[in-house]
Amino acid sequence: MGMLPLQISAKSIGGGVRGETKRRWAMVADIETCTDCMKELKKKTGNEEVKPPCVIACDRENNVPDFEEKEIDPQWMRIARFKNKFGDEFYVPLLCNHCENPPCAQVCLTQATFKRSDGIVIVDMHRCIGCRYCMIACPYGSRSYNFKDQVEGLEEVNPKVVMRTKGVVEKCTFCVHRIDEAIANGKEPEPACVEACRIYEKRSLVFGNINDPNSEISRILRESVVIQLRPHLGTDPHVYYLPKR
Amino acid sequence: MAESLEPKKIEFSKINGSSLGYFALVGIFAFLTALGIVAYALDRMYHLSGLSNTVPWGVVNAGIPYFIGLSAGSLIVSALAGVFKIKRFKVFSRIAAFFAAAYIVAAISSIVFDIGKLDHFANAVVYFNSSSIFSWNTLFYSSYFVICALYLLVQFEEMERLTRFFACLAVFWAVLVHSGTGAIYSFIYSRELYHSALTPPMFIVCATTSGLGLLIAKLYFTFKFTRRDLEVRLLRELGLIFAGLTAVLGYMLAVEGLEKGYIPAVAPATQFVYFNPYHGIFWSFWLLVIFGIIIPFLIVVYPRTGFDPRFLSLAGVLHAAMVMAERFFLIVPGQVYPSEYLPGYEGESLHTLEGYIVSYTPTIFEWIQLVGLLSGVFLAFVVAAKLLPIIPKKAVVEE
Numbered sequence: 001m002g003m004l005p006l007q008i009s010a011k012s013i014g015g016g017v018r019g020e021t022k023r024r025w026a027m028v029a030d031i032e033t034c035t036d037c038m039k040e041l042k043k044k045t046g047n048e049e050v051k052p053p054c055v056i057a058c059d060r061e062n063n064v065p066d067f068e069e070k071e072i073d074p075q076w077m078r079i080a081r082f083k084n085k086f087g088d089e090f091y092v093p094l095l096c097n098h099c100e101n102p103p104c105a106q107v108c109l110t111q112a113t114f115k116r117s118d119g120i121v122i123v124d125m126h127r128c129i130g131c132r133y134c135m136i137a138c139p140y141g142s143r144s145y146n147f148k149d150q151v152e153g154l155e156e157v158n159p160k161v162v163m164r165t166k167g168v169v170e171k172c173t174f175c176v177h178r179i180d181e182a183i184a185n186g187k188e189p190e191p192a193c194v195e196a197c198r199i200y201e202k203r204s205l206v207f208g209n210i211n212d213p214n215s216e217i218s219r220i221l222r223e224s225v226v227i228q229l230r231p232h233l234g235t236d237p238h239v240y241y242l243p244k245r
Numbered sequence: 246m247a248e249s250l251e252p253k254k255i256e257f258s259k260i261n262g263s264s265l266g267y268f269a270l271v272g273i274f275a276f277l278t279a280l281g282i283v284a285y286a287l288d289r290m291y292h293l294s295g296l297s298n299t300v301p302w303g304v305v306n307a308g309i310p311y312f313i314g315l316s317a318g319s320l321i322v323s324a325l326a327g328v329f330k331i332k333r334f335k336v337f338s339r340i341a342a343f344f345a346a347a348y349i350v351a352a353i354s355s356i357v358f359d360i361g362k363l364d365h366f367a368n369a370v371v372y373f374n375s376s377s378i379f380s381w382n383t384l385f386y387s388s389y390f391v392i393c394a395l396y397l398l399v400q401f402e403e404m405e406r407l408t409r410f411f412a413c414l415a416v417f418w419a420v421l422v423h424s425g426t427g428a429i430y431s432f433i434y435s436r437e438l439y440h441s442a443l444t445p446p447m448f449i450v451c452a453t454t455s456g457l458g459l460l461i462a463k464l465y466f467t468f469k470f471t472r473r474d475l476e477v478r479l480l481r482e483l484g485l486i487f488a489g490l491t492a493v494l495g496y497m498l499a500v501e502g503l504e505k506g507y508i509p510a511v512a513p514a515t516q517f518v519y520f521n522p523y524h525g526i527f528w529s530f531w532l533l534v535i536f537g538i539i540i541p542f543l544i545v546v547y548p549r550t551g552f553d554p555r556f557l558s559l560a561g562v563l564h565a566a567m568v569m570a571e572r573f574f575l576i577v578p579g580q581v582y583p584s585e586y587l588p589g590y591e592g593e594s595l596h597t598l599e600g601y602i603v604s605y606t607p608t609i610f611e612w613i614q615l616v617g618l619l620s621g622v623f624l625a626f627v628v629a630a631k632l633l634p635i636i637p638k639k640a641v642v643e644e
Contacts, residue, residue, distance in 0.1 A: 037553065071298065074298065075597050078275075108377055110369055110384065112368070129360045129366055137435060141597070146361070147297055148292060
């Protein structure tokens with residue numbers, strides 16, 4: 001296996017990528033549109049466990065394998081159904097929260113999991129020893145261990161994303177490769193799930209730089225009441241949820 | 246009273262090790278150790294464990310605190326002679342110190358068996374993470390082994406002052422190692438069933454009881470098979486320390502359970518853990534309480550059994566075996582019971598098992614790995630007894 005690009009190598013800890021401190025990436029998911037999308041898809045397919053376009057796009061973009069055994073099937077993005085005691089039911093996407101204080105990076109034996117200066121938390125699989133301590137520490141179940149070789153569960157491979165191996169832990173990167181490519185070309189980055197949601201005309205997911213006061217995500221966070229998952233833990237997740245109105 | 250129990254002179258000697266029984270023992274332990282390595286290799290290749298993305302830590306991981314516990318318990322017995330100047334326990338100090346060093350190797354081997362990328366293992370040293378408790382523990386474990394080895398060496402050289410120094414250092418390090426190991430699990434604040442300040446001290450107690458319990462049995466069988474004299478009163482004294490600490494362990498477990506059950510948010514999880522007989526977790530806890538604490542305690546304090554080395558050994562082995570259930574109970578429930586992502590809402594993932602109570606049943610391949618590691622320790626001891634003077638010629642108290 002060759003060297004990792006500096007942006008996704010743990011060797012960049014501390015140094016960061018030049019200019020990246022200007023940015024802090026985050027995502028907002030609108031629970032109402034997400035719920036509408038899921039209900040629509042379920043009605044259309046009759047499948048209770050249907051994967052919406054955002055999840056399919058994530059899987060394809062990031063070479064996330066698909067294994068029949070749910071117990072060991074890695075998932076970077078998944079949909080969860082929530083309900084309260086009054087019977088209200090809604091759907092939300094779950095993914096890595098790219099926390100400001102990531103417990104996974106705190107516990108990692110080898111600093112294989114690290115937070116970049118732009119807030120993205122990623123795993124350097126060349127350094128990961130597969131101890132799975134990060135999976136135990138993650139409050140959001142966002143990490144998967146490769147019990148099998150990734151290739152066994154892939155129909156096609158996206159060459160733009162570095163392949164992982166058996167025996168390491170992986171998770172959502174906010175499509176870091178897209179972000180770095182877009183920044184290098186002076187464009188606005190868009191993770192695969194956000195793009196799929198937009199193409200599917202739902203626009204439930206909004207991604208952007210919260211350090212830019214003029215970004216759409218900054219405007220939403222400024223003007224709305226948003227929810228974070230398990231905020232009392234102090235991890236400061238950077239995936240926000242817009243509640244049902 | 247204590248003075249009357251002091252042995253006059255302790256002579257250590259190697260065993261002959263030429264009998265058929267000896268070679269049979271070596272053969273059995275070597276076979277089981279090799280079997281453990283084969284089970285590990287097969288598990289790596291074909292994923293034969295019961296682990297999943299919901300339960301990524303199982304019994305092989307539980308082997309880490311288990312073996313470290315046995316090591317610390319053994320060491321504390323060894324150090325009783327040096328630290329507290331209890332000379333009558335000096336007869337056991339070499340055996341116990343040897344086991345302490347061997348178990349720490351088994352604990353490190355458990356980590357080796359458990360991680361997914363053995364070829365990356367050196368990264369744990371090269372890229373030390375000061376905020377990771379596990380990272381600190383890798384330092385503690387390796388330095389602890391060195392201390393145990395040096396402690397054993399100065400005993401062989403009969404360097405009294407250095408022996409005492411290393412005994413004190415080793416006990417301090419054992420406490421550090423064990424608190425650190427407990428903290429690996431109990432500092433996890435994202436899982437309510439893990440998070441507890443009581444776990445590190447409970448680890449130390451449990452380490453001592455399991456190490457001591459198994460040591461009683463090992464001493465009994467070692468002296469029996471080498472046909473050397475062993476004074477029952479010495480075992481009885483170890484048994485009393487063992488029983489007292491077992492009661493302390495029971496008390497700590499009760500406090501822990503009651504405190505968790507008192508929190509309404511955690512009460513459903515604690516009810517599931519303690520009162521749901523349809524899940525293995527319930528059994529791991531109650532087997533520990535009944536066969537690991539109550540019965541061994543009664544065996545030791547009941548006069549008709551408490552002076553019989555066979556029953557004392559039984560109590561020790563029962564407890565040491567059930568401490569594996571305690572480690573299981575510490576590690577598995579926090580993974581099996583789902584976390585609440587959004588307070589007040591029940592959540593279920595459509596594409597993973599998050600939100601569901603999942604099951605984890607260790608497979609035979611996982612158990613064989615543990616048996617292999619334990620056999621490796623016994624194999625090392627049996628071989629060392631032939632090569633090194635670690636067993637006293639006799640362990641009797643002169644009246």
